[in-house]
Amino acid sequence: MTKALLIEIGVEELPAIPLLKIVKNIEQSWKNILKEYRLVSDFEFIYTPRRLVLKHKAMAPKQEDSTLELFGPPMMVAIREGVVSKAGEGFARKCGVAFDDLGTIKKNGKEVLYFKKEEQGAITAELLEAMISKWIASMSFGKMMRWGSRSDEFIRPIRWLQVRLGDGSVDVELFGVQSGTQTYVHRMVNFDAVEVDSIENYETILAKGMVSLYPKNRESTILNEFNLLEKEHGIVIERDNALLAEIVAITEHPKALLGSFDTMFLELPAEAIIASMKEHQRYFPVFENDTLSNKFVVVSNAVTDDYSKVVAGNERVLKPRLADGLFFYHNDLKRGLITDGLEKIVFMDGLGSLTDKIEREKSIALRLLALYMDRVEQDTGKSSSELTLLMAESIALAKADLSSEMVYEFTELQGLMGYYYAKALGRDELVYSAIKEQYFPLGEGAELPSSVFSAIVAIAIKLDTLIGLFSVGKIPTGSKDPFALRRAVNGIVRMVTTYDLAFNIDDITELLNELYTDYETQKLVEFIIERVKKSLNANPSVIMAVLESGEKDINEIYKKVTALNSIVAQPSFKEQFSTFKRVANISKEVNLEQILTVKTSLFSEAIEGELYANYQLTIQKSYANYEEKLTAMFGLKYQLDSYFDDVMVNVEDEAIRANRKNMIASIYKSFREIADIKEISV
Numbered sequence: 001m002t003k004a005l006l007i008e009i010g011v012e013e014l015p016a017i018p019l020l021k022i023v024k025n026i027e028q029s030w031k032n033i034l035k036e037y038r039l040v041s042d043f044e045f046i047y048t049p050r051r052l053v054l055k056h057k058a059m060a061p062k063q064e065d066s067t068l069e070l071f072g073p074p075m076m077v078a079i080r081e082g083v084v085s086k087a088g089e090g091f092a093r094k095c096g097v098a099f100d101d102l103g104t105i106k107k108n109g110k111e112v113l114y115f116k117k118e119e120q121g122a123i124t125a126e127l128l129e130a131m132i133s134k135w136i137a138s139m140s141f142g143k144m145m146r147w148g149s150r151s152d153e154f155i156r157p158i159r160w161l162q163v164r165l166g167d168g169s170v171d172v173e174l175f176g177v178q179s180g181t182q183t184y185v186h187r188m189v190n191f192d193a194v195e196v197d198s199i200e201n202y203e204t205i206l207a208k209g210m211v212s213l214y215p216k217n218r219e220s221t222i223l224n225e226f227n228l229l230e231k232e233h234g235i236v237i238e239r240d241n242a243l244l245a246e247i248v249a250i251t252e253h254p255k256a257l258l259g260s261f262d263t264m265f266l267e268l269p270a271e272a273i274i275a276s277m278k279e280h281q282r283y284f285p286v287f288e289n290d291t292l293s294n295k296f297v298v299v300s301n302a303v304t305d306d307y308s309k310v311v312a313g314n315e316r317v318l319k320p321r322l323a324d325g326l327f328f329y330h331n332d333l334k335r336g337l338i339t340d341g342l343e344k345i346v347f348m349d350g351l352g353s354l355t356d357k358i359e360r361e362k363s364i365a366l367r368l369l370a371l372y373m374d375r376v377e378q379d380t381g382k383s384s385s386e387l388t389l390l391m392a393e394s395i396a397l398a399k400a401d402l403s404s405e406m407v408y409e410f411t412e413l414q415g416l417m418g419y420y421y422a423k424a425l426g427r428d429e430l431v432y433s434a435i436k437e438q439y440f441p442l443g444e445g446a447e448l449p450s451s452v453f454s455a456i457v458a459i460a461i462k463l464d465t466l467i468g469l470f471s472v473g474k475i476p477t478g479s480k481d482p483f484a485l486r487r488a489v490n491g492i493v494r495m496v497t498t499y500d501l502a503f504n505i506d507d508i509t510e511l512l513n514e515l516y517t518d519y520e521t522q523k524l525v526e527f528i529i530e531r532v533k534k535s536l537n538a539n540p541s542v543i544m545a546v547l548e549s550g551e552k553d554i555n556e557i558y559k560k561v562t563a564l565n566s567i568v569a570q571p572s573f574k575e576q577f578s579t580f581k582r583v584a585n586i587s588k589e590v591n592l593e594q595i596l597t598v599k600t601s602l603f604s605e606a607i608e609g610e611l612y613a614n615y616q617l618t619i620q621k622s623y624a625n626y627e628e629k630l631t632a633m634f635g636l637k638y639q640l641d642s643y644f645d646d647v648m649v650n651v652e653d654e655a656i657r658a659n660r661k662n663m664i665a666s667i668y669k670s671f672r673e674i675a676d677i678k679e680i681s682v
Helices: 016-036 086-095 124-137 199-208 215-233 241-250 263-267 270-281 308-335 354-371 373-380 384-398 405-409 416-424 429-436 452-471 485-498 505-515 521-535 540-548 554-568 573-587 606-620 626-634 637-646 654-672
Strands: 003-011 044-048 051-059 066-074 103-107 110-119 158-165 255-260 284-288 291-300 346-348
Touching: 003 124, 003 199, 016 044, 016 124, 016 241, 044 215, 066 086, 086 110, 124 158, 215 241, 215 255, 215 291, 255 308, 263 291, 263 308, 270 284, 270 291, 270 308, 291 308, 308 405, 308 416, 346 354, 346 452, 354 373, 354 384, 354 452, 354 505, 373 384, 373 452, 384 416, 384 429, 384 452, 416 429, 429 452, 452 485, 452 505, 452 521, 485 521, 485 554, 505 521, 521 540, 521 554, 540 554, 554 626, 573 637, 573 654, 606 626, 606 637, 606 654, 626 654
Parallel strands: none
Antiparallel strands: 003 051, 003 158, 044 051, 066 110, 103 110, 255 291, 284 291
């Protein structure tokens, strides 16, 4: 008969972020241990700030009995000339018996040593100490602690321990703490230990002691209280999932409270206020009419009949934080956007300082601007000379806020504070927008720069990091990409395809390589192509077909893949494609690098002339996009079918045979300007 099992490890307050990082691993580790000890059963892993809990509704009282079967070396190897060999002795030692106690069995036609032993399952209660110790040892939080005179370590000191199996308490010692039948409730309810008379009453005792055991319940409580506050005060509370998870992990009795701060602090950029509230105080920002208000929500862990003092205390703590922020903001505005000191900050060994990086980025951005000048002039209405100056200014000031007091305090605001400072100091809108968007997109599906001008700045910054790191050998390997170079390429792909910018990888690298020490350019090209492939949502064979055509322009690759994939995905395509597979197969015998001459004078069948004339009309026509052109070319199918029905390509006459092959190969070659159709599989 199975029994309920409760394991409660009581600790001093756990740090939320290290715990949340490994929650899934903690649960998986216990699963692995249950499997190892042959005690697999369903369980719940639960945590509060002061406890790690495992609950089993049905734990077996003992392991299942098992049969151990071991096969040894053949008898002719185990016994040599009547004497037991080292191989035989070794197998006996492995089995833990004398050689004479071993048996033999036929295996694969040979008589081999054999040992069979029935093992009785161990009592669960006798295994729990070893299992729990192994579980605790598997938790890798990063920084660990030692306490007292102990040499072992854990994330926080362990203060109490319960191991309850059925109606009994199991004797277990962990970090010098002996298991018992007591727990601890909320400190503001009872500071002393509380007796737990049974597993069944464990949750009830905690609830009476104002401890909400389950994380999901605490989260639900917080969100419900958010809804009530919003309805009562006409506000919107920002749901930051990461912050919410952290609050859930550090509270046992969460209570959402609305506080406020002086409106004078709203002079600060909203992001600076939010950063101060979230990072230092774990407060949730509040919005009114889509604008940040002078209110905030704090989730208290206190148990009291009067929360006004809790609110007042948090308001008092927030005020100096915001006052510091306002002081930094005013100082930074007085100082202006300057880059003094950046020459002392090393960007990367072999790539110089941040000042050196800025100079390379400026050179890249100006070269890209020259490529896209017509487009940017059209978008902005500014002259090329104006745009050149504004581009140089944007790059020069993009990292100026790194030396500001605000960014020193909140590093994640780099670029954003530069935007606010540049705007307040009267810089051109193109400049301050480009500063704000210099790192866009920040992730998959994230917001893109708002203009081609800003996109050029963002692309230039990503290209310098990408090419620069490749030039000093910092190339991603396997799943390791410490400098997020894959994300940088993904961002470039999204920007050039969204803004329809020509971006030939070979041409761009050739244009920029002089800015860096010699490196294997081909490795960089292959890396970019691989990221392009992974960024495209299409039939893999379609992507391969386009790449095999030799196309190196990211934007054209995207357009060609999109067009071809749309056609290939049509239900009727599979039946039609056999004709074009035949075209590709015949073309294998033709040198496609040479000029393919087709002599109409050698045509002997009417369909030859019809097909060739229709093909010429098709390729000479102008099309709005690749899909239109491909549709027209695939439309040659019906005449190609008639051609293959009526015309023998491999005739004896060498001139006619070559002429016919050249015509088919010409069609194939025209396809290959967009995609190598022989690579398509449907």
